[in-house]
Amino acid sequence: MQNTAPQETTETQKAGIIQMIGVHKWYGEFHVLKDINLLVDQGERIVICGPSGSGKSTLIRCINRLEEHQQGQIIVDSVELTSDLKHIEQIRREVGMCFQHFNLFPHLTVLENLTLAPIWVRKVPKAEAEEIGMKYLERVKIPDQAQKFPGQLSGGQQQRVAIARSLCMNPNIMLFDEPTSALDPEMIKEVLDTMIELAETGMTMICVTHEMGFAKTVANRVIFMDEGQIVEENEPNEFFDNPQHERTKLFLSQILAH
Amino acid sequence: MSDQADKAGTTVAKPPPWNDPFVRSIFFQVVAIGLLGYFFYSIFDNTLSNMAKSGVSTGFAFLTREAGFGILMSLIEYDETHTYGRTFFVGLLNTAIVAFCGIILATILGFVIGIARLSNNWLVSKLATVYIEIIRNIPLLLQIIFWSVAVLQALPDPQNSIKYGESFFLNNRGLFLPKPIFEDGFGLVTIAFLVAIAAIVYIKRWARQRQEQSGDQFPVFLTSVALITGLPLLVFLAMGMPISWEYSALERFSFVGGSNIIPEFMALLWALTMYTAAFIAEIVRSGIQAVSHGQTEAARALGLRNGPTLRLVIIPQAMRVIIPPLTSQYLNLTKNSSLATAIGYPDLVSVFMGTTLNQTGQAVEIVAMTMAVYLTFSLGISAIMNWYNKRVALVER
Amino acid sequence: MSDFQPHPDLAPPASTVGVIGWLRVNLFSSPMNTLLTLVGLFIIYSLIVPALDWAIFSASWVGTDKNACSHDGACWVFVGQRLDFFIYGFYPKAEYWRINVVFVLLALLIIPQMIENAPYKGYLGWFFLIGFPIIAGILLLGGIFGLEPVPTDKWGGLALTLVISFVGIVAALPIGILLALGRRSEMPVIRTMCVVFIELWRGVPLISVLFMASVMLPLFLPEGTNFNKLLRALIGITMFQSAYMAEVIRGGLQAIPKGQYEAAAALGLGYWKSMGLIILPQALKLVIPGIVNTFIALFKDTTLVLIIGLFDVLQTVASAIVDPAWPEVSTEGFIFAAFVFWVFCFTMSRYSIALERKLHTGHQR
């Protein structure tokens, strides 16, 4: 493996592959993340839910530094996120991310989308990169679409390409920001199935989603956020059957009502 | 039952001809052709009789007659004894040179300002905005006349030139530069330059192949820059600098020798560049902004650095948006160069549609020839644009 | 069951907000950025500061002749003294009031168009396009109602610039609509004619159109028909402008969804009725920003008439600066003219942007 992260004791890696300690973030005057403390172990699968605007996206975008935090510590794979560009690059190679709107590159074919980062970041020979690309396309079950452009695919297929694109970089951690909320109902399942398969390989996953079925089958832990804070976290059955806070209960009743 | 089937199967009842859309449409078109034909016929008739009255013979015979007037600037050999036909080419080339230089300079300046407008440096972005908002809301003709009259004519006379060393002189007759004189051996420098270009093409291919096989990347851009400057320079030094300069020198009241850029050219080029750059800057800005922020974020999340993100993700998408309006700015610049007339720069309109027309009175022929030049250029560019758009569209979907 | 206690909002770290935070983010976020800031400051110091000093702080504002001007700054006295000429051209002084009435009327008609929910906006708009040109024409030309006739070769200055651009846009509008409809016609002959007409005018520079109008138009007409320079220029400009107008309107027609055409047909409306009642009202509304933009271009292009010898603002300035009574005032003259054009064009472009934004949100809802 081409893991270049400094090798510290394996125990700390296993215990906290992602550590967020007292993280605060502001957008200008607006206090968007308040005192976030979160430890994620290797292989853990975490689902984050909460009302719109509660800071879920901001939280996971801090993990690969698409957003900058102003206070506290974020340590990913034993590397602390600071403004040091080397560290940021290193972490972005280790952490894959899927967006709500896929963000595939429309001017490149599906296969080119997949090989872009391996070629330019990992410096893999083209033929090898294409091999890797095809391997992951097979894994998300659309190898026959390799030469098409993203615009020619359905939403569900596009999101699966986006997942494959992240996997091509061989990440240790995958972040998902509402991967199914821009999709039609019949396509949600195909994406969720892909994610469940991924979970079965033992990938560390943090997933913002309101798909409660997915949370119940896959997650080790569910985290509920409101107003920029973690209100409560629990293992899924306990979380759904026996919420600790009034706020959580209200939220769950709204989610399950429709 | 059989009756109905019969009706449906064979013919639909025909409407009366004046209600039949097909007949109507034929009728309108015939009328339109008739009106147009009559229009052109009467114009033609009037023109012929008007020209006969004033004693001007029609036709293109005048093009072979001696022109008898001088032209301020010419890229080809020309003096009073050449023909009217040649004045056409002198003007055409003068238009071409100013448009060509203008397009290159305006593109560079426009991209710089457009990117500055998007800079996250507040001051730089505000300065770019101020430039754009001032320049594009003032008529180009005013700007051309301003630079020509208020700035260049206000320069000192040749005796009091603004100097840079003893080789560059700026005065109200224009800019005087040393003229290079190539000696034996300079040919080798040119060859070295060509060799460098060939090498770059080869290295680019080689680097791509190597990348595909081993994954290693090669700094193609830096190597290219080094090659294209270094190789000719080395040969140049090795040959003992086979070049000498003919300097301009003040003799009595004017400069002789060297090369001269006339002030009309400078004013026109300067104004065209500034004006068009303001529009190009806006095109560049909106092109870059048209690429959604999600694209940058996706590239970042994959670990791409700023350079490759720009080169591989942002620019290819932005260029699709930028290029069509950019070419129409190039067309505008070329058409706008005809404002040269106002300051006496001898472009096509000024020389041919101005002086030649005045001397010969061949209005119809001359206006038609001049317009044909611009039309050919416009239609040619649009054809290329259509081809480009189709190609880009093909690559995308 | 415990209750969720929201964490109080804290103030952000001092270094990221306020003046210091703003400076850090916007001017000094990286070494490169700091360098750019310094370059920007240098540009301001070496170009903008001296320019402002010349134009405002060291300028001479009051007086009656060149002796009132110092040499350190701009001589605005010159502009003040020749202002009448720049605005009215050679129009007889005793008749200035007629131009003033037209100016006031113009302003009174434009202002309600800029205000949202102004009453009678539609009627005023039609009056603006049809009634106003007639009244303005009578006032400016004279010759009836006891008004002394003023020939068009006495017209000039800002008044002439406004006349040319107004006539250019108002006359080009109906022709542009017809051309745009023609270009989308299903009759190949009509369509070809419109395409050729539009592409021909758009392909050549305006200056060649003006040359053509001034030297070729007299040749085209039967002998003895003779009309003045201004009218010839106006015909040329209208032809040129209508081609551009047609393309703007065609954009609007294309933006109307096909369902609208089908709905109009389904109601039993014929071609002209469905265009006039359903399609055009929607399309024209969509293209108002585009029309304003072509108007801005036309307004700037009116300066070209000086090449065929008309006295627009720029030409009045260009002829005033060579007056030996006022040496070395060319920069002041051009800057004044530039300022006049800038004010008009900038205002219109802001208006067009605001309209576009409004249309945009209107469509999303």
Ligand SMILES: Nc1ncnc2c1ncn2[C@@H]1O[C@H](COP(=O)(O)OP(=O)(O)O)[C@@H](O)[C@H]1O
């Ligand atoms: N770039 C930004 N600038 C300012 N405010 C932002 C920005 N991005 C998000 N916000 C605000 O931060 C809050 C949290 O946003 P987000 O993390 O996207 O919420 P969620 O994903 O939970 O819906 C929202 O109130 C949003 O308006």
Ligand SMILES: [Mg+2]
């Ligand atoms: Mg979100």
